Amino acid sequence: MKLLIMGPPGAGKGTQAKILSSKFNLIHLSTGDILRSEISKGSSTGIEAQSYMNAGNLVPDKVLLAMMETTLKNLNDKGLILDGFPRTIPQAEGLNTILKNNSQELDAVISLTADENELVERLIKRGHDSGRSDDTPEIIKQRQEVYWKQTSPLVDYYIDKNILIEIDGIGSINEIKNRILESLNSHA
Ligand code: ADP
DSSP: OEEEEEOSTTSOHHHHHHHHHHHHTOEEEEHHHHHHHHHHHTOHHHHHHHHHHHHTOOOOHHHHHHHHHHHHHHTTTSOEEEESOOOSHHHHHHHHHHHHHTTOOOOEEEEEEOOHHHHHHHHHHHHHHHOOTTOSHHHHHHHHHHIIIIITHHHHHHHHTTOEEEEEOOSOHHHHHHHHHHHHHHHO
């Protein structure tokens, strides 16, 4: 099974991705985590990504596509949950091609929805203990804006492909998990 989870910053996609990965035995691929680890290794990808991430902007598509092409090729026959990729239409097209070349496809896209003001509150709280340099109020606002402008068009893109599952992201972690599991069941 290959899943994608998307949603604005703070919607809890990382948390739900972890739950789904252990429930269905999927490898959790968080591009934010991968990029942060490239930065701490000081790799060329990390060096290229750092200034974009600190500003709350997207790292260029070609960097993400190169990184994900190698990663996905190595995990070809594995169950996966993608978290944070694709984030733009060109990335989604690129992912399509990569999967097609490996005779794979996405089974479902889970889109978590939530009120913008609630999300900003959540992230500012998280910023106090996450230690992430991009969890400051200004950068959080920038990341939200980038999501609405560049990533939210993917919702329609995946509706057209008939694989979108929309989930209300407001509620307890457990409530949201149950909503996702129910929808995946009826989608299958
Ligand atoms: P969040 O969803 O809370 O913004 P992530 O950890 O998913 O956090 O991403 C952090 C940062 O990593 C993003 O703001 C962006 O700069 C970079 N990033 C992650 N995934 C991608 C991607 N697919 N395309 C471009 N940039 C990305």
